[in-house]
Amino acid sequence: MIKVLFFGPIAAASGARELSIAHSPGMTLGHLKNMLAAAHPEAMRLAVMLAVNGEHARDLAMPLSDNSEVAFMAKFSGG
């Protein structure tokens, strides 16, 4: 399973902070993003930053291994 995390404005728009998505062989970050965009279009429109296992990720072709933790994040507004 892939653990998907939402925070702040994306959690508010989707109504969820955490989702579990079944992992499949060859799955990439882009595949996961497209799946979530179909299910949560309004929330995912805000997702301009991505992280895989706590590290910034920009390459949508990045393969995801099973049990990865993926965060889709709105633009940060801390400080």
Next chain:
Amino acid sequence: MQASVRIQTEDFSLDEEIAALKGSSKRMGGIGTFLGCARDFSEGREVEQISFDAYGSMALSEMQKLRSDAIAKFDLLDARIVHRIGTVRGGDNIVLIAAGAEHRVAALEACRWMIDELKQRVPIWKKETTPLGDDWVTPHP
């Protein structure tokens, strides 16, 4: 002594953070600080409170990297970063950045660089509660 980089709900003491920074080296000739505070007015509206959400583990890791990067980039003797989460009200402290160097220019430039980088790199979000409702904040330049 508390850790140099922290995310916490409780307020922090500037005196204690500066004392900890100064205590790390007697070669320190300049300390630059940035204190971010909660405003009670934003975008033409009263702000009753500000709530923070964070990807805690990543935010802490990014803040630790940010401190290390700043120490290397500006040849600092030490640096501290403390960010509050939870709920704050107008006038409350939000974030403290402190940079200590042998001379003032490095301390001041590092301080400015760290707060600018924090806003770009650290996954924290703020929501303002106003009489008209709640709004997640769009970042300011």
